[in-house]
Amino acid sequence: MILSNFKVIFWDFDGVIKESVGIKTAAYLGLFSGADEALIRRIRLHHEEHGGVSRFEKIPLYLEWAGIKPDADTVTEYCDLFSKTVLQAVIDSPWVPGAKEYISANSGRQRFFLVTATPQEEIEEILSNLDIESYFENVFGAPKKKTDAIRETLESREILKSDACMIGDSETDYTAAKGNGITFILRKTAENAKLQKFCEGETLSDFLNE
Numbered sequence: 565m566i567l568s569n570f571k572v573i574f575w576d577f578d579g580v581i582k583e584s585v586g587i588k589t590a591a592y593l594g595l596f597s598g599a600d601e602a603l604i605r606r607i608r609l610h611h612e613e614h615g616g617v618s619r620f621e622k623i624p625l626y627l628e629w630a631g632i633k634p635d636a637d638t639v640t641e642y643c644d645l646f647s648k649t650v651l652q653a654v655i656d657s658p659w660v661p662g663a664k665e666y667i668s669a670n671s672g673r674q675r676f677f678l679v680t681a682t683p684q685e686e687i688e689e690i691l692s693n694l695d696i697e698s699y700f701e702n703v704f705g706a707p708k709k710k711t712d713a714i715r716e717t718l719e720s721r722e723i724l725k726s727d728a729c730m731i732g733d734s735e736t737d738y739t740a741a742k743g744n745g746i747t748f749i750l751r752k753t754a755e756n757a758k759l760q761k762f763c764e765g766e767t768l769s770d771f772l773n774e
Contacts, residue, residue: 616736
């Protein structure tokens with residue numbers, strides 16, 4: 565019962581609430597489906613090692629690698645295509661086992677905040693479709709940085725750092741939690757094997773026993 569020790573929980577979304585990390589990976593690769601294998605491999609590795617980083621940072625970088633000038637119009641075009649590709653697929657993706665049940669059962673006794681790299685309007689639409697938006701006091705999506713979202717919430721809500729934790733599956737989540745002095749709980753996945761090796765503290769695979 566790791567989570568019961570905390571009054572406040574900051575949740576990541578992809579890979580923590582929904583099993584949607586693979587959907588995002590496929591979408592990034594699909595944007596450059598005609599590229600050579602070396603570029604595809606480079607994009608896959610970068611995305612998997614930088615989970616939790618916004619598409620607004622990744623897509624301009626991948627365009628540069630592909631030899632495409634990442635001007636504003638081109639970045640917007642690729643980001644829009646990415647969004648159209650992933651939105652419904654994320655909604656339809658499987659829940660991380662026990663996540664929905666834990667959130668719905670405990671939102672009355674714990675305070676939940678969502679921090680994600682998914683764009684603000686998109687994550688709000690996803691949560692509305694999943695009918696779980698009411699469980700979170702605040703939802704923070706891109707372009708808001710996770711570190712800033714946590715810091716501002718702790719300060720504005722006068723939350724003790726010892727009362728709060730962050731559940732994430734990426735180095736970005738780990739850095740956001742540690743940078744704010746709160747406990748980090750790693751949701752272990754096949755994609756974050758490297759993070760598991762150096763991540764200190766509690767881990768979980770699902771929420772079935774929480």
